[in-house]
Amino acid sequence: MTTQTLTATKTTVDWKRIFFLVLGLGLFFIVFYSPPWPDAVDPTGKHFILTKEAKGALAVFLLAGTWWVFEVIPIGVTSLAIGTLQVLFMIRPAEKALKDFMTPSVLFIFGSLVIGMVFTKTGLTRRLAYRMLIIVGEKTSMIYLGCFLVTAALTHIMAHTAVAATMYPLLITIYEMYADDKTPTKFGKGLFMGMAFVAGAGSIVTLLGAARGAVAIGFFKDIVGRDVSFFELTFYMFPIGWVMTFILWGFFMVFFKPERKTIPGLREKAKKLSAAIGGITRNEVLAAVIIFSCIFLMSIKQFVPALKPLDKNGIILVSTVLFFVFRILDIKDLESIPWNIILLFGGAMSIGFCLWETGAAEWLAINWLTMFKDSHWFIFVMGIAFFVMIMTNFIMNVAAIAISLPVALVIAPYLGVAPEVILFAALVTAGMPFLLLVGAAPNAIAYDSKQFTTGEFFLTGIPASIILMIAVGMAVFIIWPLMGMPILVQ
Secondary structure: OOHHHHHHHOOOOOHHHHHHHHHHHHHHHHHHOOOOOOOEEOOOOOEEOOOHHHHHHHHHHHHHHHHHHHOOOOHHHHHHHHHHHHHHOOOOOHHHHOHHHHOHHHHHHHHHHHHHHHHHHHOHHHHHHHHHHHHHOOEHHHHHHHHHHHHHHHOOOOOHHHHHHHHHHHHHHHHHOOOOOOOOOHHHHHHHHHHHHHHHHHHOOOOOOOOHHHHHHHHHHHHHOOOOOHHHHHHHHHHHHHHHHHHHHHHHHHHOOOOOOEOOOHHHHHHHHHHHHOOOOHHHHHHHHHHHHHHHHHHHOOOOHHHOOOOHHHHHHHHHHHHHHOOOOOHHHHHOOOHHHHHHHHHHHHHHHHHHHHOHHHHHHHHHHHHHOOOOHHHHHHHHHHHHHHHOOOOOHHHHHHHHHHHHHHHHHHHOEOHHHHHHHHHHHHOOOOOOHHHOHHHHHHHOOOOOOHHHHHHHHHHHHHHHHHHHHHHHHHHHHHHOOOOEOO
16 A cells, blocks of 8 residues: 555544543533532522432533534434433433433424425425515515514414424525525525524514413412413513514624625516416415414414314324325435434433433522522522523423523512513523524524534524523513513512
8 A cells, every 4th residue: 555545544633523522521420420519409498409310410411512512423413322321320211311302392393394394395485485585675684684574473373493494495495596505605694593593582472482481371370370361471572572583683684794785686586486386286285275274273272272182293293194195295205304403302302301300400490590589689580581591502491491480489579579570581581592403493493404503503692692681681671661561579
């Protein structure tokens, strides 16, 4: 073998990847084998012990966060590591740790991705995309705005996961008219990350955007003894959700300003392509009827007593079955589903339940919130919002609400803080996880575009999260009091 051949066979060592791979493992072993940690003590004096299993949950949590952010291995494989470590180190039994990979929430994401696939295959996506481009025109700033407005509006009437799955193929079609290939661009990064961020902002406005609102209101009713209506939530959340939508548009215009201000001839091209598609096909009609029937049922079921027992996961999976019954999809389509994204959310559910069931999440929440028990009321409320924002990037936003809200509502009377402001501040930040892909399904769906890395998403999320906290502060201190929300109690 010649020297040239030997040189050619040498592979470059990725020291950055090795560093973060070892860092994640190091954090895991240091935390897992560290001596017992102090108890968490709530304002009533009750002690919460951090068990060996709970400490193990925190160890897995740190490893997963490190590997997810720096993408040292595929994000779906990191998720598999989450389940594997829980089993090998006896943090949770296999029947719990691995069962979480196919919870109803994961299957809901699966069904949402299938809906997105159907939009693309039938041609509905192209039809909608061309119509939208004819309206918004050739300015890339207006294309950003148009996509963000549609995304935010749809999350008022359907789950933000389903909205992201619906918008994703539409954005792919729009991007194909901007670039000749799939090479990442500023416009592509802004378009897809922006869709994910705005889906979160829009989803806080009504109870239909995500399950977190109903769960939070349930806790609020049990602890405070007062119910919050659908319209009361919308009244207070509407200005915040839409202000964040427009702020995010400006944010992406600054941080990911498109390389081109306009796409010359785009409107005419869209008109020609729209005309060339021809009439609506049988599969388009069938797909539209199935999809919008499912969305309609999911949207109205909480208002119709006879439909309340129907689970949203069952409804959305019926659509998947019907797509194959009517041969809109076939076996090749089933094999092309992005399982990396499915596994990602399986891992997110597993670590979320692990933190919850072992008591690690409660230990974290009590330690964090009791730090603010003697603080100014504004610092306390912002501390709750910040904790929920961080936790919702790692675990289900429903779980983040469930571990923090009860503790916060117990501490609130000591500081003279009204429970309403705690509820709404927590719900705002729970809906907008801008740091990690596992924080929300729209983040992971947007990642499938391959326009950005997990690291780029994290770095973009830092200033976006700071802006979010400023917006929450403005809402708590100025906007909500002007709207009549009680902030302090005598």
